[in-house]
Amino acid sequence: MEIKVINSNNTAVFEITGEIDLYNSPQLRQQLTETINKGLKFILLDFSTVKYIDSSGLATLIEGLRKLNKVKGEIKLCCMNKNIRDVFEVSRLEDIFAIYNTREEALNDFKKD
C-alpha cells in the first residue's frame, strides 16, 4: 500500500493505493495520527485506487474518525469502487462516514461546513 498526502487549505488529502488489511493498516494509522498531530483537522481519503479493505482497515478509519471528532475535525471518504462501497454498506459504516462520489464534492463540502 502507498499513501501520498497532499496538504491544501488546512485539508489533507490521502491518495491511497493498494489494499488496506491487517498488514497495511498500521501504515495508514500512523499517517492519520501524524497528520492529526500536526494540527490538520480535515482529512479526505481518496479511495480511487484502493482495491480492498477489511475490518482492520475499517477499524483504523473509525479510530481516525474518533480522534478527529475530539478536535472537532472531520474525515471524509471519496471515489470508492463498488466492492469497497459494499463493505461499508453491509457494516453500516455508510451511516457514520461522509462518502462522496468525487474528490471535488467532498472538498467542497469541507468548505461549506
Next chain:
Amino acid sequence: MNSLFQDDVITISVASNPRFLTLIRCMVFNTALLLKFSEKISREIMLAVDEAITNVIKHSYNQCYEKEIIVSLHLKNDRLEIHIRDYGKKTDPSCIKSRDLNDIKPGGLGVFFIRKIMDHVEYDTSPEEGTLLKLIKYKTDCGPSPAGGHNGD
C-alpha cells in the same frame, strides 16, 4: 451430468504473518470463481477467510508472526468448504461475538463479516492443539445445506 469437482482439495501452509493475507485472498477468490460462484460472492468469501485468518493471527497467535496456519479449500459441487487450522490459543466459541453494528467502535467487525457471509461456521476445538475453523459457503443454485445445516454459528 458428470461432477466437475468430486472432492478436490487445495492446501497452503503459511506463516502467521499478515503479509501473506494477500496471497491467501488471491487463492480463495480464484477458487471460488472456479467453482462458479459469482464475482460478488467470491469477493465476500475472500473477505470472510481474510477475517478468519486475521483473527487467528491476532488472537490465537497473539500477533506472533512465525507460527503455522494451514488453509485447505475443499471444492465440492454444491459448496466451497474452507478449513483454517492453527496451533495457537484455543478459541472458545462461546466468547466469539460479532459486535452490535449500532455500537460504533474499532474491532468486532471481522466476526460479523464471517457470520454474515458464510452459511456454516464451526469452531472445532477437539484437536489437542489449537483450533480447526470450518467455513462453508453453498452455491445458491444447489439449494440450501442439507437438513440441520446452517446452524454452525
